[in-house]
Amino acid sequence: MSKMESENIYYEGRIKVPYKWYVGETGSRFFIALRDKKEIWGIRCPRCRKVYVPPVKNCWECFIPTKEWVRLKDTGTLESFTVVHYPNEVIPKKPPVVYGLIKIDGADGSLLHFVGDIDISELKTGMRVRAVFADERAGNILDIKHFAPIP
Template sequence: MYPAYLEDADPAILRQPVLYADINYDVGETNGRFFAALRDHGKITATHCAACARTYVPPRLSCPECFAELHDWVDVSDTGTLVSYTIVREPGMLQPVARPYVLGLIRLDGADTALAHYLGEIDPAAVKPGMRVRAVLAEERVGNILDIRYFKPVGDSA
């Protein structure tokens, strides 16, 4: 049902600074397992629908295709394909990267859905849909989506 390292994973509490206060909140069982696997093992995990044979990253509680509850977990690759992107030039609240930056939708190998995240180690003008990318993990992981620092080009995309 779960990979062995997820069986006894503790729930994750997301600590997110907002303006002048820290907000702590329970991310729930599904996101908690996702963030714990990322933090503790450097693994990107997904929920899988046995009925539809679809794999969801980020993980979901239920399948949007057939409405089945999702209990099966799988590891997906840290490499994938850039599906779409935007270049952000305007300031936003608490963005951890300098502008301009690229925010992309990445379909990881083994997944049927795309994950939104930053692209790094690339000139924004060189980004193109279909390019191959790989996750670069934070050295010190704390249990949130920024445990993936960004995705960088790989192979012929670099």
């Protein structure tokens, strides 16, 4: 498709290549636990003992394979958040959308996810949250619907 604008033509097109990203064995195990059991699992580095969520096949600090799976709770602490006010076709929600970095109890870092079931004015860092699982789960990150404040 092209449109005329004065003497200059603009050409409207797109790049639509269908992608199918392989999650891999490590990630699949994480998602399957979310999907089938509503459980959050992390993985621990045998050397630095850091627990990664989502799991990694290799600890990037120690550069060795991780091995030990660790069952984590579904609760955590909100380390940072933002309220997004603009619409964006890649966000599966209407604005305002709340993103959070959630440090799940027992993990050494935070998980990026949505925060929901909350009055935006009550958001603050350090607040305790719990994972709310989606009713329909397909084996991906959206199997967690969002994290909601623990009353």
